[in-house]
Amino acid sequence: MHTPSIRRFVAATAATGGAAALLLSMAGGASAHVGVTPDTTDAGQYALLTFGIPHGCEEAGTTKVAITLPQELNDAQPTVNPNWTVEKVTEKLAEPRKLPDGSSITQRTSRIVYTAKVPLPHELRDALVLSVKLPEKAGATLYFPTLQTCETGQTDWAQIARDGEDPHSLNAPAPAFTLTAAESSGAHGGDSSVGHGAAPEEQRTTAADSGASARSWAGLAAGAGGLALGGAALLRTRNRPADK
Numbered sequence: 001m002h003t004p005s006i007r008r009f010v011a012a013t014a015a016t017g018g019a020a021a022l023l024l025s026m027a028g029g030a031s032a033h034v035g036v037t038p039d040t041t042d043a044g045q046y047a048l049l050t051f052g053i054p055h056g057c058e059e060a061g062t063t064k065v066a067i068t069l070p071q072e073l074n075d076a077q078p079t080v081n082p083n084w085t086v087e088k089v090t091e092k093l094a095e096p097r098k099l100p101d102g103s104s105i106t107q108r109t110s111r112i113v114y115t116a117k118v119p120l121p122h123e124l125r126d127a128l129v130l131s132v133k134l135p136e137k138a139g140a141t142l143y144f145p146t147l148q149t150c151e152t153g154q155t156d157w158a159q160i161a162r163d164g165e166d167p168h169s170l171n172a173p174a175p176a177f178t179l180t181a182a183e184s185s186g187a188h189g190g191d192s193s194v195g196h197g198a199a200p201e202e203q204r205t206t207a208a209d210s211g212a213s214a215r216s217w218a219g220l221a222a223g224a225g226g227l228a229l230g231g232a233a234l235l236r237t238r239n240r241p242a243d244k
Contacts (some may be wrong), residue, residue, distance in 0.1 A: 061119030
């Protein structure tokens with residue numbers, strides 16, 4: 001093989017490899033913060049909210065995760081996770097709050113606190129799941145400020161984008177999602193059980209990073225495709241008659 005051919009092959013391989021690496025780094029960045037993934041966003045319905053804990057604080061393991069519920073929610077039912085203990089923190093309301101069934105409450109659940117039995121290592125992830133009744137406010141965005149405490153240090157995932165600000169520019173955005181109008185075919189608001197509509201265990205524990213996984217596979221596919229094209233070009237070059 002002539003030197004120019006080798007150089008062309010190396011350049012093509014480096015370019016496609018670099019593109020794949022860039023895509024993978026973007027996928028990693030997208031899943032780097034604590035986020036929430038609901039199994040439904042239909043207003044007024046029961047939903048399972050999966051909070052993904054992707055890493056610790058710098059290199060320190062996670063010891064506690066305190067999830068603050070938005071004012072629109074009255075309660076949340078934590079799903080048992082064998083790696084954590086969990087408690088519900090309540091607060092007294094300034095004035096009684098009337099419920100859809102006509103009754104009223106004087107206090108609500110304000111936070112759900114998960115405490116790790118053993119610190120979650122920095123390089124490992126876990127998922128914490130809450131069951132809630134979503135409010136009847138299609139179009140409203142629910143924010144869940146989450147304080148992540150580690151063996152050393154903590155990260156307060158509580159930033160909320162101001163009007164006109166790009167949420168992706170925030171260093172520690174609060175987990176959030178926007179409510180949508182309920183579809184009649186999937187409505188199950190008549191059930192009073194907070195845990196109604198529970199998803200399979202595998203779905204609950206993997207929902208938080210499904211999007212990031214898809215992007216990672218896309219990056220790998222792009223890299224593999226580029227390498228294949230580079231290899232084909234090499235074979236064509238080797239089969240050409242030698243330059244005179």
